[in-house]
Amino acid sequence: MTRLSISTAITMLALGVMTQASGLCDKDLKVSTQSDLDTIKSCKLFGGTITIDSSPAGELALSGVEEITGGLLMSGNTALRTFQAPDLAKVKGELRIVNHTVLGKLQLPKLVEARKLMLSVLPALEQIEFSAGLSQVDEAHIEDTHAPSVSGFKPEQLRSFTLISNNYLRQFDFSSVKDVMGSLHVASNGNGLDFQAKQLMSVQTGDFRHVAQLDLSALNRVTGDIMFHENNFSQLQLDQLESIKGSLTIANNNQLTLTSFHHLGKVGGAFSVGNNTLLTAIDGFPSLAEVDGTVDIAGNLESYALPALEDVRGGMRLQTTSSKLACSDLEKKMKGEGKNVVKGETWSCGASLAEEQLQPTLGQDSPAPAGGFNMVGAPGGGSSGSFSGAKGFANEKGKQGAVGGEMTSLALDLNPAMGWALLATGSAVMFGL
Numbered sequence: 001m002t003r004l005s006i007s008t009a010i011t012m013l014a015l016g017v018m019t020q021a022s023g024l025c026d027k028d029l030k031v032s033t034q035s036d037l038d039t040i041k042s043c044k045l046f047g048g049t050i051t052i053d054s055s056p057a058g059e060l061a062l063s064g065v066e067e068i069t070g071g072l073l074m075s076g077n078t079a080l081r082t083f084q085a086p087d088l089a090k091v092k093g094e095l096r097i098v099n100h101t102v103l104g105k106l107q108l109p110k111l112v113e114a115r116k117l118m119l120s121v122l123p124a125l126e127q128i129e130f131s132a133g134l135s136q137v138d139e140a141h142i143e144d145t146h147a148p149s150v151s152g153f154k155p156e157q158l159r160s161f162t163l164i165s166n167n168y169l170r171q172f173d174f175s176s177v178k179d180v181m182g183s184l185h186v187a188s189n190g191n192g193l194d195f196q197a198k199q200l201m202s203v204q205t206g207d208f209r210h211v212a213q214l215d216l217s218a219l220n221r222v223t224g225d226i227m228f229h230e231n232n233f234s235q236l237q238l239d240q241l242e243s244i245k246g247s248l249t250i251a252n253n254n255q256l257t258l259t260s261f262h263h264l265g266k267v268g269g270a271f272s273v274g275n276n277t278l279l280t281a282i283d284g285f286p287s288l289a290e291v292d293g294t295v296d297i298a299g300n301l302e303s304y305a306l307p308a309l310e311d312v313r314g315g316m317r318l319q320t321t322s323s324k325l326a327c328s329d330l331e332k333k334m335k336g337e338g339k340n341v342v343k344g345e346t347w348s349c350g351a352s353l354a355e356e357q358l359q360p361t362l363g364q365d366s367p368a369p370a371g372g373f374n375m376v377g378a379p380g381g382g383s384s385g386s387f388s389g390a391k392g393f394a395n396e397k398g399k400q401g402a403v404g405g406e407m408t409s410l411a412l413d414l415n416p417a418m419g420w421a422l423l424a425t426g427s428a429v430m431f432g433l
């Protein structure tokens, strides 16, 4: 603060601005009317936080201020239709614009930096545009807006990113981003969403739902879990991906016909593929050698090919409605003479099962990440509790072990004494229980 005050003072002296303003430029400001904002017009650098939360104004403009060292926090201004900050380039704290039911125009033409960006519950906002290119953001959360697209989103690196419940959103250009150090959540936007993340190389956790087109073609490392639920794309291609430290879940994608993960060698948690109605083959994983959790596969699968798989430390379960897949062949490969691919004790394979007999695979029922105001200020900036890191049976004895994560009902669903044994009641072939 001291350093900032000094630099403020120096800046202002250099510009010949009256020192009378310097006190005003350095303390937090609570705004109700335009004249409150006008008192800081001469503050190019504003050394505090500006809060606008019960203003009756229909229009507000924050002019003159180029940088805010604290936050700009706006919420619940029920009459506000237009807000503009024509000179604002940097917000070193949080830029928070939430709960404005009639805000239709938001103009931030010079904004290039905001440590945390929170846009939420803005049902009248039809355009989100950062014309100068928002290139520095740590955490971004965009939820429940009316915008069909967002333009000028240009960071290379982010700590977390959440894009949820923007029902009109058709396209999001995430292609500037190379690294997400925490979580990346994209869910429940307009069903036709095209999410382009073509330069993204690493992410900690990824959760993609209700996406119609997804480009993750450069993704190389996932340091936590990654899941794909209820998407509408027909192909899932992540051919640069080499390792997933947590679990991989591909579930309930009813248009999916092709998976392609050519370089994926290791999954540190569970490998779970379930209820992708049109997916008839488990293939596209030619390099997958090691799965430290459970291999859990269910659907209408006619063929199975995990040719490089030589070490499954958890159990394995395969359930298919097809009669084309021979469980006896699979057993020979995985558990036969001299083979000890599956180390966990739990092993089951069922073919010709009826649809209703299929047990949900690990993570198939996991709820979408929570959105809303409670996300704000969550420790670590957004990784919600729904990422349990469920690894299924991760240890050699086939006991439930959610390594490195809390135990959740996901793992409990797989109680071998109950869930898995149900398979025996169908025309399933069972081994090793």
Ligand SMILES: *[C@@H]1O[C@H](CO)[C@@H](O)[C@H](O)[C@H]1NC(C)=O
Pocket (backbone or CB within 6 Å): 075, 076, 077, 078, 099, 373
């Ligand atoms: C939204 O703003 C209105 C009006 O100020 C307030 O009554 C309401 O509680 C706010 N809702 C949330 C979720 O903050």
Ligand SMILES: *[C@@H]1O[C@H](CO)[C@@H](O)[C@H](O)[C@H]1NC(C)=O
Pocket (backbone or CB within 6 Å): 191, 192, 212, 232, 255
């Ligand atoms: C989902 O994909 C199918 C097949 O490509 C298409 O017919 C349908 O319109 C898509 N649905 C949405 C909501 O985009």
Ligand SMILES: *[C@@H]1O[C@H](CO)[C@@H](O)[C@H](O)[C@H]1NC(C)=O
Pocket (backbone or CB within 6 Å): 230, 252, 253, 254, 275, 360, 364
């Ligand atoms: C299978 O996925 C579809 C969506 O693709 C979903 O509607 C259905 O509920 C899922 N079935 C189960 C048993 O989860």
